[in-house]
Amino acid sequence: MSRTAKGLLLLLPPLLAAAFVMAALAWPERLSQVVGAVSPGCPFHRLTGLSCPGCGGTRAVQALLAGDVWAACRFNFFLIPSVLMLLAEYLREAAAFIRRRPLRPSRTYTRIVQVYAWSAVAWFILRNVFGV
């Protein structure tokens, strides 16, 4: 991929995030409806009746749009570490791009991602077995 293409691709996430935040401030109810319409629902939940680690994410975002942080955490608490993880991955990519260096494999980062993945598994078990 050319450097220009990669740069344009890296501009997309902050632009989309900014657009989402501005829309959330301007028309929270309308955006909540759009989120509900676009979300396909969880095929895993439809098939098995179990909640996957991402289940409740749509309702959590809608609760956030309604200003209810506590309800959002109850629908899907795991949204918080997930957003942080995505942010970390984006910052790593962006930093490598700005410094004009290839993304270096990092032992610490690999460990963090592994901890994140195992917490997702733990969260999956906890919410289905103990109804957390």
Next chain:
Amino acid sequence: MDNPSLSPLPPPPRNTLPRPDNHLPSAILVTCFCCMPLGIVAIVMAAGVDSAWDAGDREKAYRDSERARQWVNWSILAWLAGVVLSALVAAFVHYTAHH
């Protein structure tokens, strides 16, 4: 008789190839966030890189590294396709409901 300093051939090149990137963090992240089936294939490929390298099979290590990278990309593409598809379905449902 077999004096190496008189040999016309240069010494064999030292192993200068670096250990290939195993793409394990990206493989795990796309499994969590993009497309789980394709992400799992990426994790399997990523897990093969270091063991092949440590076993001295440099060719397999580089091949698995490249495959892991490709499966990560397929997983991202599958996710993008899903996003576009669900947006189209939502737009279609909205359109048919109001006209």
